[in-house]
Amino acid sequence: MEYQAKYITENIKLSCYQDKFFKSDILFEHHMLIWFISGETKIVRAEGTYLFKKGDIFLIPRNQLATIINYPTNGLPHKTVVMHLTTEWLRNFYSRLDVKPITADVQTIRHYADHPLLESCLASLIPYFEMKDLPKDIASLKITEAVTILRSIDASIDNILANFEEPGKIDLADYMEKNFMFNMPLEKFGYLTGRSLTTFKRDFRKAFAATPQRWLTRKRLDLAHYQFVEKKKKPIDVCYEVGFENLSHFSFAFKKQFGYAPTELLASLPHS
Known part of the structure; x- marks a missing residue:
């Protein structure tokens, strides 16, 4: 299996699986915002199974278990832009805002279908993957843009992104x-x-x-x-x-x- 990844920073990457499918059971350390360029992904979660394909944009909350199965389709590789929204970055972002998140019992995957602003933001990253000398702070500016758009289109997203609690003792x-x-x-x-x-x-x-x-x-x-x-x-x-x-x-x-x-x-x- 040929896998390639190009990075703007460690938190923004272009991920590409060329041939056979890839499967992994994962615990996500950071929230992940993903835009599909080609291929398909099946994500198995406790609450259900999701299927994502070309054009889909979705956010996977951190500290969630999932089985990820990536498939190339129609002769095209499995290709995605992945943006990690780290706790450190989000703490800094929310420190300037008066936000009090309400903790959800189950943090489910958020799907943003056919949203032009969010797609435009993530598509604009593509040229940067080919550049050697990047404009200063471009990654942080792009993540700020993405989070700002998310907050404008999803009224409850702060309950995920501004929640910095670690797992407590549960049943x-x-x-x-x-x-x-x-x-x-x-x-x-x-x-x-x-x-x-x-x-x-x-x-x-x-x-x-x-x-x-x-x-x-x-x-x-x-x-x-x-x-x-x-x-x-x-x-x-x-x-x-x-x-x-x-x-x-x-x-x-x-x-x-x-x-x-x-x-x-x-x-x-x-x-x-």
Whole structure:
């Protein structure tokens, strides 16, 4: 897989995947504003699955778990402009404003379809990726422009961008039931539930009477079984959406759990 990235600064990049799809389970450290030039992205979140394609603009909040699957389409690469809105930059921006954010229970992905001002702002970055000597402070000016436009078109965006709280201790069982499909290190799950790794493992065993790895594998396979029976999805799609990293390992684990392979299960289902 050929991947290329060009940078204006570390917080503004032009990202390009040339051939096969790319998949990763990610915890976003910063808010990300993304504009699609070509290709498609499927984003699996606890609250649902999103599909983005050419022309789409969306914002992914920080400290959110997601499975990202990037696809080239129609012979064109997966190509996006990505702008990181860092906590440090946003603290400085909001320090001059009188804003008191209301914390949302779930910070969902924001989709801005067909918005000319926002698209114009992000498209104007393209020539800068080819320049060696950039105008001073151009990156900060462009991020300021983008955030100013976001605040004018999305009345509740301050509740995301001006919220600088770190994850506090929350109900572990409820969180894991909603986020088990993300293949994250246990340390990350601990951080997101407000716990050290040791405390996370202890509280996990209290909640589920099982080790995290055994419980996670069983939950992911149960979800896969449901996706096959109820949604008739393909094994390759289900594999990545429920938290496995490769199809052969997924098929082996599935057969070990249920006694039959995904292809056998799908073949036995009635065709609608």
